[in-house]
Amino acid sequence: MKNRILFINPPSDYFIHIPMGTFGLSDYLNRTGFKSMILNLSLYEANDLGKHLDQCINDFSPSYVGIMLHWQESIEGFIWTGEYIKKKYNDIKIVCGGFTAGYFGENLLKKFRFLDVLIKGDPEKPLELLLEGEDYQNIPNIIYRSKNEIFSNRITYYIDESTLSNISFCNLDLLFDYDKYISLLEKGLGFPLFVGRGCVNNCSYCGGSSKSYRLHSERTKPVFRSFDSIMSDLKKLDKYTNKVYICYDLNRDFIKGLFREIINDKNLKNKFILNYGAWALLDEEFLVLYKDAFCFSANRRPVIELSPEVFDDDVRKQIKGSNNYYSIDELIENINLINSIFDKNIYISLYFSRYHEGIDTFMKIRREIADIYKLKNEILMSNKLNVVIRYDHLSTDVGSTYWEKYISNPYDVDTLVSGFKVIKTHQYHSFPYNNICLFIPEKIKFEEILKSEKIIFLLR
Template identity: 25%
Template sequence: MKSDIAFVHAPSIYDFRRRPLKEGPIGDVVPSTPLFEMYPVGFVSMLNHALEEGFSGRISNLAVLMLSDDTFDVERYLKGVDADIYGIDLHWLPHVHGAFNVAKVIKRIHPDKKVVFGGFSSSYFAEEILAANEAVDYVLAGDLLEKQMNSLIDAVQRESNLEGVPNLVYRRNGRIVRNPPLKDPDPTAAEFINYQILVKNSIKYHDVKGHLPYYSWITNPTGMTLVQHGCQLNCGFCGGSNFAYKNHYNYISPLRRDPSRVAEEIEVVKETINSPVFIAGDLNLMGEKYYTTLFEEIKNRGIDLPLLTEYFAPPGEDYFHTFSKYVPQFMCEISPDSSNQKIRSETGRYYSNSELEKSIDTARKYGSRKFDVYFSIGLPLQRKSDVLDDTDYLEKLIASHG
């Protein structure tokens, strides 16, 4: 069945089934496998907005399809995905190999159709991508691109001038041109992470696996929403930091989402898949007014789903007290990255181990069902001995606060 747009998600390494891979460690509790088969929620929101405006569209999670079946034939499948535009996410850099290889395959199979890249890495490297990759026609640079994607579909279908497509980077007369970003007084208005459309689309296109957000979603589903775009902090390694976001993707960072909209998305998860929901963004850092409004919205809508929440700094008593009043089941996670506070502050996080431990204890006191704590390797100043110290610290942390 033909569609106006197909959002295609590649595995991090395109030919992972044929080459011996030494995968780097990622947390066991992260739903995605090392092939990073989880597509960005922006796919769901852009698809939703395209459908709202009368376009047709689908998601093709190639990574899940390839992981599910060793004999899955990518080229045969893509021949059956007939669209005017193929949108490929290159958000974080691990997807470089997969994204470019899938673009080449699509262009070979559908030479007259357009391939557009999007995501933070694509936005940052847009000119370089277009200069070196004939298989990529456009990059939609920036964040919150629902309206811009619809403008692009419209322009491609009408074969009209691309100058009117905000945020678009493209080739014109042998040059690479970057259109100005959309001047939008309400940039989050068109964003809606609507899981209902995944269910409907799976049936419409007879493609359940192609729409799955990640490999184990059927057995271990989790919905997702986010409270902000960009971030309050400036961790040195982060392409989505406050500095990176406002200098490369949008002019405001963090850009807060309407709490009613967030609650509405959680309600859709309840009605559609009735699963836990991961809320991206630090609710505590959003401030008391914001999080209290959101919690009230959640309670007033009768939502009792477990909420998985992330924190960029350890929250205190007031926050957990309020959270537990409104939300019956919640879990927490935080990434101190290193148990060595000097290394941690070098990455841009300025809290102590005792503040972390106190927060874990407080969360438990108020009913948090678990508190996941993430550590990383490859940090500035970090040596092998520091990583080994982390494992000792983790054992102590679990023994005394687990």
């Protein structure tokens, strides 16, 4: 019997989302003759995890298990899943991949004996070769264990547009209990639509930035899918859901082109509700195309997300770079433009976060808090009831500039594991975090952090 692989999204209190590439990877392998399925352990209660895992392994009989270590928030679930499988199913080989896995690389295999192979960068061809039984030393992009030694092969495989466009990223039949997953996604922003891979921007806080991609994947330029392939996925999704989400706003002209194609397709025009994560302000042409391509009404309002991150314009330019910079005044003008085109039949979510470099004293934080809540009040008083402002803790992304610059021992996975435990058990701060916020500027004293959090709590 041919090798087969079960991909597992580990349990997490923070993310139910399966990394988008997992669906494409599973589809790719099935097209090349290797059966694969996906199990999302984040769908189930903690007490039932072993039961669901056992059932899927017994039913599917995989020779390999691929554990996704993409989101850093999955680290505890990743460890639990790997240890559980290795203890109970020692004959199954365990592979891992994703942003976080690629960043830690060899260190993961040194720390976790349950791991056999780690894929760094694009996984499609390496996994195909692995399942074919190719010698490890001949497979690109992998780090592997052989006896008591760990070896790293060169990263020479990068998926191209043709391959990326010939696989589907929405074949939900490959996911166990896909109905549970869709049900949860529809309560949020919808099914994430895979557009491309890679980035050219360098936001200091982002683990998916251009610099970060070089670290965890050695990818130096983005690759996009074709319009036809994305539209084909939309037509497949139609039988599962009509609510989708795009959060890959790398090339606005590309997205506009996609919208035009959708408008010209009678089977897709006004078929889906699209929630959109914008990386920069939205121009009138984009908004008109968006309105024409997708469905919306007072009862079915989509969401546009904008992430200024900080109120201070100078700091925003510093942490986001010039590509996506905009001032608060320009942001307010953009909100007015969006509302004028959609007649307020749309929700606008503004995301601010703490803590950032450049806002590294108590006085600066206090000014940020005052300005953000003043803006919140002004928006409310101007009757923009469709605008919501969030002010959360910033998740310190593994591989981001913040992580590299401010976290001690950044390439040791124990740093993430211990930091995660500190956050969850409140060993350092007594207040609750809503993200894995490991970076707080050193200049801010403990008492000042606590005072800031109290102010925000009271204002909320």
